[in-house]
Amino acid sequence: MMPSVAQSAQLAFKREPLVLRRSREQVRDYVIHKFDQDLPPRELSGLEAALHRFGLIPDPMQLRPTMIDLLTEQIAGYYDADSNALYIPADIEPSQLRNVVSHELVHALQDQYVSLDSIITQQGHNDRRSAAQAVLEGQATVVQISVLMPEQRPDTYPVGWFWQQRVVAARLQGQMAQFSRAPLWLREGLIFPYLGGADFIMWFRHNRPGRSVLTAMPTSTEQILHPDRYAEGGVRGRVGLVHGVGRRGGGGPVFDGAGARVGQAALRAALRGEAADHRWTTGRAARGRARGVERLDAPPPGEDQGHSRLNT
Numbered sequence: 001m002m003p004s005v006a007q008s009a010q011l012a013f014k015r016e017p018l019v020l021r022r023s024r025e026q027v028r029d030y031v032i033h034k035f036d037q038d039l040p041p042r043e044l045s046g047l048e049a050a051l052h053r054f055g056l057i058p059d060p061m062q063l064r065p066t067m068i069d070l071l072t073e074q075i076a077g078y079y080d081a082d083s084n085a086l087y088i089p090a091d092i093e094p095s096q097l098r099n100v101v102s103h104e105l106v107h108a109l110q111d112q113y114v115s116l117d118s119i120i121t122q123q124g125h126n127d128r129r130s131a132a133q134a135v136l137e138g139q140a141t142v143v144q145i146s147v148l149m150p151e152q153r154p155d156t157y158p159v160g161w162f163w164q165q166r167v168v169a170a171r172l173q174g175q176m177a178q179f180s181r182a183p184l185w186l187r188e189g190l191i192f193p194y195l196g197g198a199d200f201i202m203w204f205r206h207n208r209p210g211r212s213v214l215t216a217m218p219t220s221t222e223q224i225l226h227p228d229r230y231a232e233g234g235v236r237g238r239v240g241l242v243h244g245v246g247r248r249g250g251g252g253p254v255f256d257g258a259g260a261r262v263g264q265a266a267l268r269a270a271l272r273g274e275a276a277d278h279r280w281t282t283g284r285a286a287r288g289r290a291r292g293v294e295r296l297d298a299p300p301p302g303e304d305q306g307h308s309r310l311n312t
């Protein structure tokens with residue numbers, strides 16, 4: 001599968017990654033390790049307070065155990081840069097293996113061209129980090145489609161097509177216990193890097209043919225959502241808010257650093273979603289909510305209907 005991944009990503013492998021199996025318990029240990037690394041206690045309590053305050057997660061809900069349970073359930077595989085290895089949970093069904101391996105191979109390849117570790121651990125630059133995650137996951141999503149379904153032509157999909165698929169994605173994942181219980185804020189945060197990122201990648205392929213997105217990473221989720229602003233190279237319209245964080249492994253809430261700013265991706269979810277039920281009662285939130293009638297688009301022909309976990 002490596003040659004077709006390399007061809008679709010238009011990058012050559014410099015070395016072969018390892019493939020290792022992991023029990024779900026080991027996946028959980030990894031999730032805990034990464035979560036605590038990304039979110040030191042002070043940052044965690046700040047974020048949790050902010051999410052409570054804005055009504056984005058219910059008051060009694062604690063973020064850390066919720067996210068650990070959610071990620072442990074959702075992870076279908078992961079690539080760990082420290083060990084140059086793809087990790088595949090032992091309980092993944094054989095029919096899902098190609099899906100998982102094709103996705104994680106893209107991350108292994110990316111890691112041979114940019115330092116994934118340094119991208120993921122940019123402390124205090126959480127919106128920038130979320131933007132980078134969206135590029136990495138978006139590229140993996142697009143390449144994965146080309147590898148698994150060569151008859152598909154993502155380049156012909158309409159603009160914004162991937163993000164419109166979030167309802168379908170959420171429905172598939174909604175069959176799982178933790179995901180179905182999670183607040184909208186967390187669910188969309190989990191899905192955004194894959195689908196929002198894939199739309200950005202499609203824009204990049206159309207507008208920067210022959211170039212590698214890894215050499216010119218966007219610096220904010222605003223640029224992911226509005227690639228024309230990425231093209232301009234500027235940052236504008238940032239929204240001040242409170243505490244913040246990002247998280248490894250599928251994106252998650254995209255608040256910027258403590259005391260700083262919230263990313264647009266997070267804000268969009270907030271305006272459209274549950275926040276309007278609580279304290280975001282401005283006209284903007286109401287408009288966002290009115291627009292938030294979600295479309296049920298058909299999945300692409302041949303899409304794997306059984307897919308209900310995340311390749312992180």
Ligand SMILES: [Zn+2]
Nearest residue numbers: 137140311312
């Ligand atoms: Zn991934």
